Amino acid sequence: MDKELAGTGGTSAQSDDPRAKYAKPPFKKQSQAWPGLAARMEPRPDHGETSYKGSGRLAGRKALITGGDSGMGRAAAIAYAREGADVAINYFPSEEEDAREVIALIRDAGRKGVAIPGDLRDEVFCKMLVEQAVAALGGLDIVVNNAARQQSRTSILDLTPEDFDATMKTNVYAPFWILKAAIPHLKPGAAIIGTTSEQAYDPSPDLYDYAQTKAATMNYVKSLAKQLGPKGIRVNGVAPGPIWTPLQVSGGSSMDKLEKFGGHTPLGRPGQPAELASIYVQLAASDASFATGQIYGAAGGDGQP
Numbered sequence: 001m002d003k004e005l006a007g008t009g010g011t012s013a014q015s016d017d018p019r020a021k022y023a024k025p026p027f028k029k030q031s032q033a034w035p036g037l038a039a040r041m042e043p044r045p046d047h048g049e050t051s052y053k054g055s056g057r058l059a060g061r062k063a064l065i066t067g068g069d070s071g072m073g074r075a076a077a078i079a080y081a082r083e084g085a086d087v088a089i090n091y092f093p094s095e096e097e098d099a100r101e102v103i104a105l106i107r108d109a110g111r112k113g114v115a116i117p118g119d120l121r122d123e124v125f126c127k128m129l130v131e132q133a134v135a136a137l138g139g140l141d142i143v144v145n146n147a148a149r150q151q152s153r154t155s156i157l158d159l160t161p162e163d164f165d166a167t168m169k170t171n172v173y174a175p176f177w178i179l180k181a182a183i184p185h186l187k188p189g190a191a192i193i194g195t196t197s198e199q200a201y202d203p204s205p206d207l208y209d210y211a212q213t214k215a216a217t218m219n220y221v222k223s224l225a226k227q228l229g230p231k232g233i234r235v236n237g238v239a240p241g242p243i244w245t246p247l248q249v250s251g252g253s254s255m256d257k258l259e260k261f262g263g264h265t266p267l268g269r270p271g272q273p274a275e276l277a278s279i280y281v282q283l284a285a286s287d288a289s290f291a292t293g294q295i296y297g298a299a300g301g302d303g304q305p
Contacts, residue, residue, distance in 0.1 A: 025263040029255045036246030038070035045244045047075040048274035054082030057285045061085040062137040067147030069098035071245035075273035076280035081109040088114035088133040121169035126177035141190040142284045145175040150210045150252035171213035188232025191284045194221045196237045225293030234292040236283045241299025242270040266301030
């Protein structure tokens with residue numbers, strides 16, 4: 001794999017010391033139009049492009065991942081493929097550059113990679129997304145609702161109804177629409193994973209709307225796990241802390257906050273998407289068969305949900 005795609009964060013990615021494994025603040029101030037591209041971040045995030053090694057834990061599985069072009073979705077897509085799964089990823093059309101890299105990595109792993117661009121704020125598209133994934137993959141047994149919209153606003157007075165609606169549609173409505181379409185295709189042994197956040201239980205003042213949606217995600221995971229457990233379908237969530245993704249450089253953080261991003265954690269740095277890949281694998285794998293309704297945190301020592 002080309003070193004340019006590795007995204008090692010510019011430091012010793014092989015270090016066993018978690019404090020020194022990736023880049024620390026201060027970070028360069030940088031801004032992109034929403035939703036942003038990992039390919040244009042400095043430093044580039046590490047999604048496990050060169051580091052993740054599979055062992056067949058998801059052999060023969062078929063997964064749909066929203067927001068699969070970058071961030072935790074990309075890390076999960078790479079890991080799933082290297083664990084033996086075929087993967088369909090959804091992404092916003094402007095993220096095609098990142099998505100092409102992910103599809104190439106999935107195919108390099110010898111698995112089927114399916115790209116399905118579209119806007120999750122559209123109910124009709126969400127239904128089509130599931131149907132296209134099922135048709136292309138020949139079924140579906142892992143659904144990862146990972147895509148999210150995050151825009152920092154200093155005051156609630158600065159948050160427009162249009163902003164609020166776009167965040168709710170992306171983060172709350174889209175998983176609802178997708179799951180309604182996907183669940184009839186899921187059989188016993190299937191897994192649903194939602195990406196929540198530390199914002200669900202420790203919200204920042206400038207993420208009023210985003211934090212609400214992550215609390216909603218945490219709660220739908222717990223509710224749906226009780227509903228679907230009797231059908232043999234597990235539902236879990238991942239709650240990241242500060243992770244270096246395009247969310248931060250495309251309006252999710254102020255420039256001052258971005259420069260210091262992750263420096264407040266006990267490890268003194270933000271996490272990289274690659275550091276969460278194994279969690280998404282674990283929650284999808286059959287050997288985690290008693291884990292349902294759980295929220296797995298990864299926040300660099302800042303606490304758990």
